[in-house]
Amino acid sequence: MKEVIVTAPHAYEIREVPIPVLTSEYEVLVKMKAAGVCGSDHHIYHGKNPNTIYPRIPGHENAGIVEKVGSRVSKVKVGDHVVADLLITCGICYQCRIGRKNVCETVKVRGSSADGGFREYLSVPEDDLYIVPNHIPFKDAALVEPYAIGAHCTGRGKVVKDDIVFILGTGTIGSIILQTCKNIGCTVICCDRVEETLERAKKYGADFIINNAKENVIERVREITAGKGATVAFDSACFPGSLTSLFEKGLIRNAGRIVSLGFSTENESISQAMLDIRELDLIGSRMSCYQFQPVIDKMANNGFNLDGIATTFINFNEIDRMFDYMDHPDPKVKKMVLLFD
Ligand SMILES: [Zn+2]
Ligand SMILES: [Zn+2]
Structure with a gap:
């Protein structure tokens, strides 16, 4: 599969690597279909995200299809359309216990402090996935995360x-x-x-x-x-x-x-x-916390006007264009979404 990795500020590589192997019975392999490009992805590329250690695969607005599941996975099945939460949290610290996992003691964020979704396959624990109804296009499902911020x-x-x-x-x-x-x-x-x-x-x-x-x-x-x-x-x-x-x-x-x-x-x-x-x-206010599901429900019922939120769609095979827009901002390109086929 292909992955895009920012190796240092203003430097990136497109690499051919093996598809991830599931490392736990509770893990799920997701075939990426759409990935939103967020301000923080720009910051990673420009070296302005203080939480980033390089090299890093950006991308935290990830939507795809379940390709493979670990033996104990029960929340999703092969073929489900899903979005992946960006938070990786401990589940036991004070903040996690009071329902504030977005500021967990050891919070890691897929796409900035951990590797994200600018790659063709992503492995994620089942608990971090949310099922998206099939009638929501992937390009819209990739916007669940920014709507969760709202x-x-x-x-x-x-x-x-x-x-x-x-x-x-x-x-x-x-x-x-x-x-x-x-x-x-x-x-x-x-x-x-x-x-x-x-x-x-x-x-x-x-x-x-x-x-x-x-x-x-x-x-x-x-x-x-x-x-x-x-x-x-x-x-x-x-x-x-x-x-x-x-x-x-x-x-x-x-x-x-x-x-x-x-x-x-x-x-x-x-x-x-x-x-x-x-x-x-x-x-x-930082990122979001337990808002993916309510946002998906609302999106499923046409509760948002998605028209014009994403302004620019780029095929993953042409990801150079995304970096080009990061280097040369165009006021018409407000939000990019990568599409994987
Ligand atoms: Zn975002
Ligand atoms: Zn925690």
């Missing part, structure tokens, strides 16, 4: 119907948070500096859009919210300073929540007063 972070932000949500950054994850909040019934304000992504946000149901390259964000939010501010804000822009900008007076009202999704190592400029005077909740 479900997780909106859960972390305790989003309810009455919320007025402010989303900074309307790329892939911002668009998914938007769709998730609209499903809950919230009013959503999307803010970005790229007009095209704001237009797309409108298509996904954004009630208000703000172009922060052209408009005064605080003034617009005041206008929209009768001077009170949003009740919850998501930072899916994730550039240094983006989190601090959500604390600006007028953006979030007293007792509001701010959910951060970024991994910038730069210091932000948040004072105690900025957090405490309005008694805001500042909430961290």
